[in-house]
Amino acid sequence: MKDKTPSEPGRSLAREALRRAPGPTEPDLTRILASMPGLMVEARRRRGTALAPPLDARAWGAIPKLAAVTAAAVVLASIALFVDSGSSASDDPSNVDSLILDTGDGSSGDALLDALVAVEQNGG
């Protein structure tokens, strides 16, 4: 359906009505003119808000880097643990526990400690 005929008379009617019944023939622009500095400041503020990426977006962009750093830290910590596991058996807390509880032939490697354990075990 085209914009014009058959509704052209209807369009003319509306157009004439809107032209004949305007607001003030000479609108008072004083208030709008006086507010123009404020309007421009507000426009600048809204443009700035629109241009600045939200904090979430910036943080979101950093996540892959953080993930990479975290992964590297985990790998290094794992390596460090692995290396540490080959150190002296006496550093292993579980050896101390078994030392205290051991009633067999296990030896801590420390003669004095073995002696003390032996005394304990013998109730003396």
Add this chain to the structure above:
Amino acid sequence: MDATEVAEPRSSELDVLSAAREGSLEAGRSLVAEYGPSMVRTAWNVLGGYGGNEVDDVVQEAFIAALTTATLPKGDLGAWLRAITVRKALDWVRRVRRRREEPLPEPETKGELISGWTGATQLEVLAVRQALRQLSPADRAVLTLVDLEEHSMAETAAILGLSNVAVRLRAVRARRKLRRLLRAAGDPEGAA
């Protein structure tokens, strides 16, 4: 101007708009002086003639929007500004309705008589205004954009965020209702 022709904005118009966006107060005031009157009348048409403050508020919002957006008008700058004004006027109506949760009050009619006009002309104008006020703001917006500003249905649909069909239906119904109201008021235009 033929409704099918789209006037390119003059480069001087775009320069003024760009200067205003960059902070030139003189350019901003020039925009108000040049386009403010038609924007005020457009806001008045859509709002249905509420008090002056509402119209000023709507026009101020329209200027802020024009200065905020990075896009440049493709056609006439005045038509572009008035289209923004129509949208802001409808936004104002929706905001007020949401806040009030009741129908909008009837706009004030006092103080409309225009000095220097004959009595018959004044009565005619009042009858037309009264008829227009009985349309909804959305109807007035469509008639303003399509019939007064001569935007196409597609352009009007884009401005108002409606479908082409919705705009067309609304325009047809609004014209029909306006004719009926004018006829009832005894306006000779309504009898045509």
